[in-house]
Amino acid sequence: MSSAEPTLDQVTRADRLSAPAVADVLALTRTAGDTDGADPLDEHSLLQLRDPDAPAVHLTARADDGTLTGYAHLDTSDPAATGVELVVHPAYRRRGTGRALARGVLATATGPLRAWAHGDHPSAAALAVDLGFARARVLWQLRRSLTAPVAEPRLPDGVTLRAFQPGADDEDWLALNARAFAEHPEQGRWTADDLRVRLAEPWFDPAGFLLAVEESTGRLLGFHWTKVHERPGSARIGEVYVLGVDPTTHRGGLGRALTNAGLAHLRDRRGLDRVMLYVDESNTPAVALYERLGFLRWSAHVNYQLG
The missing domain is CATH 3.40.630.30 (Gcn5-related N-acetyltransferase (GNAT))
Known part of the structure; x- marks a missing residue:
């Protein structure tokens, strides 16, 4: 030994x-x-x-x-x-x-x-x-080059984009996040404290936290929160950190538009050439959407359960 x-x-x-x-x-x-x-x-x-x-x-x-x-x-x-x-x-x-x-x-x-x-x-x-332990869940990391073309975001009529405003948008965003991820075992349980600690992180950039808003009412309909990973000795990479759309609204193409808007932000305003995201293997509609947008599978993260 x-x-x-x-x-x-x-x-x-x-x-x-x-x-x-x-x-x-x-x-x-x-x-x-x-x-x-x-x-x-x-x-x-x-x-x-x-x-x-x-x-x-x-x-x-x-x-x-x-x-x-x-x-x-x-x-x-x-x-x-x-x-x-x-x-x-x-x-x-x-x-x-x-x-x-x-x-x-x-x-x-x-x-x-x-x-x-x-x-x-x-x-x-x-x-x-x-x-x-039993293998219970698989989370894919997908990646995409930002040097490849990014489609122009096409927002539904009556919808506009703006940046998240810390303090003013916290409560409405938490409610929307809970609705959008009601079936998600982690994301849907976020509390005000969970949001607060992330807003205080050095990487947080309100300009990269995009909100889709109904122009006539100001109601939040969806969001794309981006993140930039920076580590000494490693290349910078962007992330589709959290992306969600209110399930009670029927706004065709809003998820795609929000994705493209965030990718354009990471490329044009943050100067990045690659981006990643995480998605459950079982979420086949989301996987299909991201693959249509040019994302490819990079790695897998496996959840094992006991008891």
């Missing part, structure tokens, strides 16, 4: 992490993401990681010299199931670190578990099967 291989006793639990420990986890996630081509923690987990009062449990594994070799994040905010994400340092894989962390998760959590494997790696699939 390597002296760097952690045992279950070396996996430490904490309800909050110190600032140096958070920095170690962030460095670990960057290294793993650069190696694997997919970030191991999603945005929600990263926000919880930086919030000392977030409803989360942190499991860390360290080598004898103190090097952080692995991390597991348990999101306890949903009473129906605990969300789990796990990452192992590329230099310490195949030494039992992932299995030790997974056993720590099973020993810590109560009730059903929902674990994300970003990138659909065979090792994650094998570990999930060994521990009795």
Whole structure:
């Protein structure tokens, strides 16, 4: 056995992490993401990681010299199931670190578990099967070049676009988001706090948060919230962060128009040459729309469930 291989006793639990420990986890996630081509923690987990009062449990594994070799994040905010994400340092894989962390998760959590494997790696699939998890959901990351033509947005009659106004639009947008994603397990549950922390993020740009508004009433009909990912040493890439249309309205082509408007913003105002988005594999109408707009499948993210 390597002296760097952690045992279950070396996996430490904490309800909050110190600032140096958070920095170690962030460095670990960057290294793993650069190696694997997919970030191991999603945005929600990263926000919880930086919030000392977030409803989360942190499991860390360290080598004898103190090097952080692995991390597991348990999101306890949903009473129906605990969300789990796990990452192992590329230099310490195949030494039992992932299995030790997974056993720590099973020993810590109560009730059903929902674990994300970003990138659909065979090792994650094998570990999930060994521990009795079932493959339950697949999220596709699609990408598109912005050097290819982007169609001119054609808004329905009586509809105009404007930028989101923080403070003034918060409540109306949250209500629209809840209607648009009523069946979505994460997006439809956003609260005022969920919106607030994202509006405070360094990447937030109100000019890139486009609202479709009914001219006669001012009612919000749809939105396209864009995001720009910037990481030292990596090329900038835009994202169709959240796009939704009020299901109670019948405005032909509004979703397509909003998509094209956001793509044009990322290309023309932010100077980007590529864009990505995430969409559920089971959402076949959305997948078909994005593929017609030039998006191609890039990677898969798999959700495993237990209990």
